[in-house]
Amino acid sequence: MPYDELFSDLNTMWVLIAAALVFFMQAGFAMAESGFTRAKNTGNIIMKNLMDFAIGTPLYWLAGFGIMFGTQSAIFGGIDFFTTGDYSAILPEGVSFFSYFIFQTVFCATAATIVSGAMAERTKFSAYCIYSAVISLIIYPVSGHWIWGGGWLAQLGFHDFAGSTAVHMLGGCCALIGAAMLGPRIGKFGRDGKPRAIPGHNLPIAALGVFILWFCWFGFNGGSTVSMTGESASLAGKVFFNTNLAAAFATVAVMVITWIRYKKPDVSMTLNGSLAGLVAITAGCDMVNPWAAAIIGIAAGLFVVFGIEFVEKVLKVDDPVGAVGVHFINGAVGTILTAVFASNESLAASGLTRMRFIGVQALGVVSVIAWTTVTITITFFIIKKTIGLRVSPEEELSGLDLPEHGLVSAYADFMPSITATNPSAEALTEAAASAEAPAAASVEEAVPVTYRAPAASPASDVKITKLEILLKQERFPALKEALTEIGITGMTVTNVLGCGIQKGKPEFYRGVVQEVTVLPRVKVEVVVCKVPVSTVIATAKKILYTGHIGDGKIFVYDVENAVKVRTGEEGYDALQDVEQY
Helix, strand or coil: CCHHHHHHHHHHHHHHHHHHHHHHHHHHHHHHHHHCCCHHHHHHHHHHHHHHHHHHHHHHHHHHHHHHHCCCCCCCCCCCCCCCCCCHHHCCCCCCHHHHHHHHHHHHHHHHHHHHHHCCCCECHHHHHHHHHHHHHHHHHHHHHHHHCCCHHHHHCCCCCCCHHHHHHHHHHHHHHHHHHHCCCCCCECCCCCECCCCCCCHHHHHHHHHHHHHHHHHHHHHHHCCCCCHHHHHHHHHHHHHHHHHHHHHHHHHHHHHHHHCCCCHHHHHHHHHHHHHHHCCCCCCECHHHHHHHHHHHHHHHHHHHHHHHHHCCCCCCCCHHHHHHHHHHHHHHHHHHHECHHHHHHHCCCHHHHHHHHHHHHHHHHHHHHHHHHHHHHHHHHCCCCECCHHHHHHCCHHHHHCCCCCCHHHCCCEECCCCCHHHHHHHHHHHHCCCECCHHHHCCEEEECCCCCCCCCCCEEEEEEEEEHHHHHHHHHHHHHCCCCCCEEEEEEECCCCCCCCEEECCEEEEECCEEEEEEEEEECCCCHHHHHHHHHHHHCCCECCCEEEEEEEECCCECCCCCCEHHHHHCCCCCC
16 A cells, blocks of 8 residues: 555544544533433433434534535635535545544534533423524534634634634533523522522433543544644644643642532532533643643633632523533633643744734634624524423423423333333323323312321320321422421421322323333421411412322321430420531
């Protein structure tokens, strides 16, 4: 084989390997986002990460690539339906057209998927599909043309080696505006405006996602050399080293910062720190020396912690996974710090003075933010006024898996028991009608109250009553807050499975009806003597009532006695003072 042909094959193979690694980032984002959110939305998160790639791929082929790499003008590449034009002038040396095309396609999909996490747990799936398509078809390719397609920013000397601005800041900007327009999740902010923690359900899965992303970032940044021959091979080694170094320093920095601020090292924030370091170094991993990569990593750690706090506590924007702090803030910071810390050799090669380079980088950041803000705001506004951007409160409280996808649970081992059936067509129709239009019921039918007679005469001289409340899981936060407001200071909460006389509500899995004979519920037990029982019942019914069968049940028991183990107090006295820990 001729020497030049070997080089060509080697370059093409490297670009294809890098493309496969960048594609696998979709798995990393899916795991990180689902782990940082609640279990009842996991199926929806996975579906969105699957579909943004599946939708973006044909749209980028349809017109996105032409808009990004066409030569019509410095502002807009051009319209080339199904990418049939001649792009030989923009192809890296020794890289085939389709190899470069798929490499750029997976980058486009990465920009679109960043938005998913910030808008998780309350966005309509149909709305997500639409705005993801707009990002892949128009928003990303236009600014991508300015930076990588020979557009006006590239002509000024703007440098974004692998996409701190072109991919991550753009996606993070869309995430910030989307989360702000969407509004916070129910219960995220208290009446005093202070944010409340809504922990993710699976930290190991989130950590796996971060490790996958860290691994794939070597393809994201290293693959952007688009060559493994000559000096490019040496450059790829430097890019790998700087990428890893910045991520490690950012991770350690966040661990130390959270240890000082929160008195213990915060696991989820530290995972965000790893990603922040990767995002920040992406723009200049080829231009800076290792010591500068370390400083950029430390800066990323600082900006991600205080950035996430600022977004949540000051802007009052609910970002469940920290996408704004990781991608938007650190994408901008990393791009500007590229000019601040570029090596003298890299600066000389750029032909710019350091101050001019800093100015060009800042101009590029501001320009992409402005373009993204205008276009995505218009997109979200149109969606909001047409099909709607956000699900109903009832759907949000139940979790998006069930109302959006008919998925009872994303975790088979923790699903309610399912009875296998082989229904007729009539049964399927009846089940579908039942699922779509549940029967309305009165308050008494929806939340029945049962009084249990005492087993014996009470030992205490003050009447003590126990209430056992069975309710849907999504209603528990509101009930807990309401009970606290009327003076209930103690309760026992248990996750249970059960069903009423309706024997479960039928759902569909892969088109087959499934009879769910027991459903996940929460059982709240409270013992009262000072607060009137009627007040507790009225409060619970007010919170739980929706008018449909399955709102819950309340059981009322007489209690013989209550004994506080620590003091030996009994009866009324045992229930009065607040425990000190």
